[in-house]
Amino acid sequence: MRSPNEQHHLAQVQRLFLDHQPALRSYVLSIVRDFALAQDVVQETFLAVTRKAGQFDLATHFLAWACAIARFEALAALRRANRPALSEETLALLSASEAAATPDYRADWLSRCLARLTPTVQKMLRLRYEDALKPGEIAKLIGWTPNAVCVATSRARTELRQCIEAYQKS
Amino acid sequence: MNTERLEHLLRQYFDREITGDEIAELDAALHIRPDAREHFWNEAHIHGALREWGLESGSAIELRALQSPSEATRGHREKSPWLSWRPRVAAAAGVVFGLLCASVAWALASPRAVATASRLFALVDGSFEKQCGRLPSGFPVQFGIWSGDESVVVEKPSVETKDGQRSLSFVRAEREPTLPNYGAASCDVYQLVDLRSLKAEAALGDATLELSVQFLDGRESQGEPVKFICRASVFAGSPDAILAEWPLTQKESLASGSGSFDSIGGSPRSWHLVTTKVMLPPQADFAVVHLVAHKPKNPKGSEAVFGEQFADDVRLTLKTQPTLPVRLAPR
Numbered sequence: 001m002r003s004p005n006e007q008h009h010l011a012q013v014q015r016l017f018l019d020h021q022p023a024l025r026s027y028v029l030s031i032v033r034d035f036a037l038a039q040d041v042v043q044e045t046f047l048a049v050t051r052k053a054g055q056f057d058l059a060t061h062f063l064a065w066a067c068a069i070a071r072f073e074a075l076a077a078l079r080r081a082n083r084p085a086l087s088e089e090t091l092a093l094l095s096a097s098e099a100a101a102t103p104d105y106r107a108d109w110l111s112r113c114l115a116r117l118t119p120t121v122q123k124m125l126r127l128r129y130e131d132a133l134k135p136g137e138i139a140k141l142i143g144w145t146p147n148a149v150c151v152a153t154s155r156a157r158t159e160l161r162q163c164i165e166a167y168q169k170s
Numbered sequence: 171m172n173t174e175r176l177e178h179l180l181r182q183y184f185d186r187e188i189t190g191d192e193i194a195e196l197d198a199a200l201h202i203r204p205d206a207r208e209h210f211w212n213e214a215h216i217h218g219a220l221r222e223w224g225l226e227s228g229s230a231i232e233l234r235a236l237q238s239p240s241e242a243t244r245g246h247r248e249k250s251p252w253l254s255w256r257p258r259v260a261a262a263a264g265v266v267f268g269l270l271c272a273s274v275a276w277a278l279a280s281p282r283a284v285a286t287a288s289r290l291f292a293l294v295d296g297s298f299e300k301q302c303g304r305l306p307s308g309f310p311v312q313f314g315i316w317s318g319d320e321s322v323v324v325e326k327p328s329v330e331t332k333d334g335q336r337s338l339s340f341v342r343a344e345r346e347p348t349l350p351n352y353g354a355a356s357c358d359v360y361q362l363v364d365l366r367s368l369k370a371e372a373a374l375g376d377a378t379l380e381l382s383v384q385f386l387d388g389r390e391s392q393g394e395p396v397k398f399i400c401r402a403s404v405f406a407g408s409p410d411a412i413l414a415e416w417p418l419t420q421k422e423s424l425a426s427g428s429g430s431f432d433s434i435g436g437s438p439r440s441w442h443l444v445t446t447k448v449m450l451p452p453q454a455d456f457a458v459v460h461l462v463a464h465k466p467k468n469p470k471g472s473e474a475v476f477g478e479q480f481a482d483d484v485r486l487t488l489k490t491q492p493t494l495p496v497r498l499a500p501r
Binding site for chain 2: 022025026027029030033034035036038039040043047084085086087089090093094097099100102103105107110111114125126127128129130131132133134135137140141146150151153154157160161164
């Protein structure tokens with residue numbers, strides 16, 4: 001059983017986890033790429049963070065600490081699922097990169113930029129990111145080749161990023 | 171490696187189409203080239219932002235489908251420390267969490283390496299061998315009985331069962347009596363599980379329940395997307411308190427977790443294991459095990475029809491775990 005002080009500390013750590021959850025989910029997704037698996041890993045990370053809360057100093061950088069735990073959980077999940085993964089060393093290098101910091105992608109900017117895309121591309125993105133379908137499944141639904149879907153969604157992502165960056169600068 | 175090749179590999183990586191050789195090639199480039207790492211994060215960030223957008227879109231639809239208009243605009247009441255996490259997450263993430271959303275943030279997980287794991291026999295007939303034919307209609311009124319929307323336990327020769335001879339077939343979504351003006355996109359089947367005998371384990375503080383379900387989309391050709399969901403929610407008190415106003419009383423849960431998978435049918439037709447975990451607070455008295463077949467694109471106001479979607483081999487496992495070391499890699 002935890003003491004009242006420990007419970008208070010745990011509650012603060014769990015609150016930090018929830019505050020940073022979108023960034024953590026995005027980080028995990030960059031490693032596992034599978035939406036359902038990413039969800040599992042985020043949940044595993046939550047429990048690991050809960051177990052290890054006593055080791056965390058509230059004066060330090062929570063996201064860095066939680067991402068390190070999430071990386072460990074993500075790699076373990078990929079190994080269990082026998083799926084290909086980037087090496088631990090490369091993932092550590094990536095995490096240390098300045099570009100790893102979550103950019104300011106405000107939801108209203110994203111919505112406005114999405115509205116500029118063609119209806120077909122918007123539909124593809126919905127199937128991909130809302131319904132969690134893979135490019136091959138989307139291709140069958142809309143009558144395209146899988147490669148064409150991959151290329152179109154990739155271009156859409158580039159357009160969206162450029163559009164959002166334009167908002168950031170304005 | 172030129173930029174075009176790097177872009178191709180990153181596209182393959184994020185679309186999960188990358189081969190073993192290609193990931194080794196990408197790994198090497200990321201290891202030595204800072205510009206490749208910057209490129210990686212450009213892709214990763216927009217992927218993450220789009221997934222958040224997708225979650226928000228999907229769960230907002232589900233939330234509207236399950237809540238009365240006043241509930242939807244008022245938001246959730248904070249009844250317990252467990253429940254209070256959800257609105258704060260929503261505020262932080264800018265995400266509305268649906269009651270059926272697969273990414274319920276306060277669902278908790280247990281590690282694979284556990285000290286104990288015992289199947290709960292409080293869950294009755296998880297392989298659907300004891301009941302046959304049409305399940306009782308509506309939310310269950312006693313422990314250990316499957317009931318819900320129109321669904322049947324079938325022996326279907328064309329569908330290989332996962333466990334035993336029979337499996338559950340989702341037939342038709344039904345409108346919620348508490349929300350008569352809404353359509354029905356989900357065929358929901360429930361069982362109430364008595365947890366009072368687990369108070370001692372729950373008091374230790376690190377007990378979790380793991381729910382696993384096998385789902386099958388039996389359609390031979392591809393069609394409308396169907397989301398299969400399994401959900402476990404734990405409650406304090408008596409089931410009578412949540413029965414009358416279900417599903418609105420779902421938000422009274424102490425903790426909850428859900429897992430899902432999406433299907434458009436077509437071959438290969440195979441069973442798909444979906445699991446979820448939920449922490450077991452000491453005050454938990456009972457659990458609601460909830461199996462769902464959901465048509466996200468079902469026309470507004472209509473009742474979704476199923477018939478080729480199945481569930482089988484439902485298991486509820488109690489897990490308790492030791493404190494495990496977490497290895498922290500340098501950043």
